[in-house]
Amino acid sequence: MTNASNANDLALLYRVGRGDRGAFSELYRLYQPRLYGYLRRLLPDPTTVEEVLDDVMLVVWKDARKFRGRSAMSTWIFGIAYRKAMTAIRSELRYQAPLDRSTDANAIADKTSPDIDWIRAALVHLSPDHRQVVELTYFSGFSYAEIAAIASCPINTVKTRMFHARRRLKVLLPALAGQAREHDREHA
Amino acid sequence: MNTRKLMPHEEAIELLPWLINDSLSGDERDTVLDHARSCVICRRETKALENLRDSVKRVISPAPIPAPDMRNINARIDALIHRQNLGRRWLSWIAEFCVSPWRIVFVAQTVLLVVLGTAVLWPTTRNAEFTTLTQSQDLADGHYLRVVFSPDLTHARLGVLLDDLGLAIVDGPSERGVYTLATQNSMAVAERDIALTHLSNHRSVLFAQPVDLGAAP
């Protein structure tokens, strides 16, 4: 993140903190695509995604004054989203996920050409913490230090979570590397 | 000449996911790459991670992002602002009211008066439900007496006394030790008055009165 964009973010958030609805609308439109993508990959139900996204942005509206700029604004907003997503994932695991999680891990691993459902099932087999670190690294492109700030945990914890997630995904999706090579050949 | 310290394998392999998402700082990135050049495991792992990332990204194609719809969030913010304004109005009203010390004194005085008034009136109101010893209670037909006996009067002596006077206990003793005595139906009011006089003079009778006092002819 450049200093200029950081300064712009701070200025925008300062206006939101002063109750500027126009600035909030600008901020919402700026973050809605990223937050929606992030939440949508973690939560299967689009309606829940929109509700959680609005929960996140309501906290941003209420707490904008409290932001001190110790981290980038995106890290702060994703930190709020992380906690809201965690709550939603846990409540889904409690009430709905037996269906998804019932997919046998061995059956996923045996699949020679995993499709979207199998990969989704493999990700569901990761713990919420591990899923989050995979999501934030591979899809949202955060550094380990940013992820530590987002998840409010030490950097070493982020690295350890990623290590376990990688090992689990390798067991669950051993065919992916082969599929990727085939795909590369097809597109060569 | 490369003066960078070689990164240990355990440290480097941990950082590979962030090497491939391009978020390592310049120095750290170079150090990991230096290590990977001389470590076949890290090179293989990097390739595997890239394949994993690409495959996962390819199959989990980003869901279509809907256009921002701020109706819900705007309604929630409106409600929040409304609540905050309501709270502020109350606070400012209280602050405004408390500006004058006379108002505070007035409120304090009123509260004190209400408290004192309640304390004074409350027991009176509660005690208003007492009954007098001569209260009629629908017994005023000339045949009833209310009597309080001395505590030293035994049951046996009471029985003898009542038999002598032709009286029977129909109620009591009440909380205050009052008995209601009835004369025999055939007994005239005059005879009852004789029994009453006898009771009034008896040393074990503390109080005796006809129920219809004032109502009888």
Ligand SMILES: [Zn+2]
């Ligand atoms: Zn290595």
